[in-house]
Amino acid sequence: MSETQLPGLWPWLGGGDPGPETRRWVQYEDGTLGRITTTQRGEPVLARPGRLLTQGEYDVLLTAMRAAHDERVAALKAADAARQVRAYRDLVSAGISEATARQLSGYTGPGGPP
Template sequence: MLDSLPWPWPGDDGGDQPAPQPRNFWAVYDDGVISQLTVTGDGIDPVLSRPGRLISEAEYLTLQAKMLADQEARVAGLLAAEAAQKMQDYTALLTVGIPETVARRLSSYTGQAQAVSSGES
């Protein structure tokens, strides 16, 4: 099967020239996405697939660190809101007289037990 492939490869003049080394480029697109591109070939510059600009590796790393920090902060906020909602649901279930173990299961609350008065005298 490999015998049917052209040899030498098209464009290969059989010379002893070393293969071109890959070169890395970094880009930021107009929508805020960052990207690393690798181009193999001497004198070939990358062509961006959508509107954007090439940036330095240092700028890329700075933008990447900011994006990761923003994402971590967003996830932390979402987790805190979810924990607060679970506690609120748990407390509400206890308030209406649902047993503590059932309130935990229904609300998915895993924190400390809450002392809640049921409002009965």
């Protein structure tokens, strides 16, 4: 198959060369971030709706996204730890042995009812 039989597959077939490799940053409409590398000349066509960002904008959004993630994980861990303490206390109060209460609740804190 010759290059002329493959129209549109490779923009550089038929005489042109690919452009230099460039990195672009994007925020998609669902809020996710991405980095894309392209050899396409001009503005890249995004695979799904979104907007191109500067690297600075991307870095600010990524930092904020990571901070929000870390806060969410910390809140989930704190809620889980509180749930374990409550379950442990309830089990011990119901007359379940400490060892069994620990196993059932997942509580690993200091001995005795907290």
